[in-house]
Amino acid sequence: MIIVERHEKILALLEKRQQASVSELSALLLVSPATIRRDLADLENLGQVTRVHGGAVLSEQYASQMHEQTINEKQSLHQEEKRVIAQQAALQVRGGETIYLDAGTTTACLIPLLAQVVPKVTVVTNSVNHAAKLADLSVAVMVIGGSVKLATNAVIGSNAVQQIQQLQFDRSFLGINGVTAEAGLTTPDMEEAAMKRAVMAQSRKNYVLADASKIGAVNFVKVNDVNEAVLVTNQTDQSELEAIRKQTQVIISEA
Structure with missing residues (x-):
């Protein structure tokens, strides 16, 4: 799975579940915890997630921009x-x-x-x-x-x-x-x-x-x-x- 696709899946999961741990993301995406930590660091640098203890949540800015009318x-x-x-x-x-x-x-x-x-x-x-x-x-x-x-x-x-x-x-x-x-x-x-x-x-x-x-x-x-x-x-x-x-x-x- 390429990096961009992994990032998209992480963001989609966080949108549904609000918060996810490194171990959960590692198991779901079939990559190592170290890879997930690098992904979360990249996404945090982009302003899309906020890292919390053991995992991450969507950043407030990204969450507000993700809202789309039905x-x-x-x-x-x-x-x-x-x-x-x-x-x-x-x-x-x-x-x-x-x-x-x-x-x-x-x-x-x-x-x-x-x-x-x-x-x-x-x-x-x-x-x-x-x-x-x-x-x-x-x-x-x-x-x-x-x-x-x-x-x-x-x-x-x-x-x-x-x-x-x-x-x-x-x-x-x-x-x-x-x-x-x-x-x-x-x-x-x-x-x-x-x-x-x-x-x-x-x-x-x-x-x-x-x-x-x-x-x-x-x-x-x-x-x-x-x-x-x-x-x-x-x-x-x-x-x-x-x-x-x-x-x-x-x-x-x-x-």
């Missing part, structure tokens, strides 16, 4: 903005393509529009909810397998990333939590970031769907630089957007 909380936010962004994104699709559709409430607005594309598209998704809706509309769909993050219904984890790495997409449509020219594309969750990063590497063209509230926001984990995707947004009047335009294509959706 899919139910997000569902009612910026509904009209998400709808028009999805409409503009759907115009980029060509019949017969293989599309990756990320989990999320903005990407969900694409589902009925993808069902109208002729010839029919094939959709790969890491959302069990998206998959069910696509199947109901008779769209060919493949669901990535792995662990389901209950807050967002997104499939995540190393197995899911490995599956993505075996596939190729014509276009990907990704949700994101923050977009700035300097920090790039960011999200609160390390495992979701790893999924998005893997998808972008396997896609011929990437689109990030982000309503105006996401422009200028910075979250804990960087997914990629902004120039790795086309930005589709409803934002029109922010200086941050002009800085982003210097690095990548921006498609503006207006209601």
